[in-house]
Amino acid sequence: MDQEKLQEAKSYQKTNYYFGLISGSFSxxxxxxxxxxxxxxxxxxxxxxxxxxxxxxxxxxFGLLLLVLICFPSHLIITILLK
Structure with a gap:
């Protein structure tokens, strides 16, 4: 694996970690x-x-709870992080 792919993998893992942390905290x-x-x-x-x-x-x-606690925050956070 060359350095560029290694850095890309590390960056992806770091972004996923922070996304999970923010999403969990928001929930x-x-x-x-x-x-x-x-x-x-x-x-x-x-x-x-x-x-x-x-x-x-x-x-x-429970459907509304699922929508509010899981789907909405994840979509909102993904939109904010990707922009």
Whole structure:
């Protein structure tokens, strides 16, 4: 492996590490904020108003959590880091 490829691999690994660190930190802050300020309860009340069957409420609740905690921060961070 030549020096250029080695440097590129190191840079890629470093970027991935920082991305994971930032993404995890952002998810932690969102989760703690929702715990402290009652966001989970508000989300549950909102979902309960719109959907009646309990199984659909659970699916919608966890689907929205997945969207907010995983998908959105990752997409946002990728956009910021790549630009």
């Amino acid at each position: 932690l802050v969102i989760t703690l904020g929702m715990l402290i300020w009652g966001g989970f309860g508000l989300l549950d009340q909102w979902v309960s108003q719109w959907v009646d069957p309990m199984i659909l409420q659970s699916l919608l609740f």
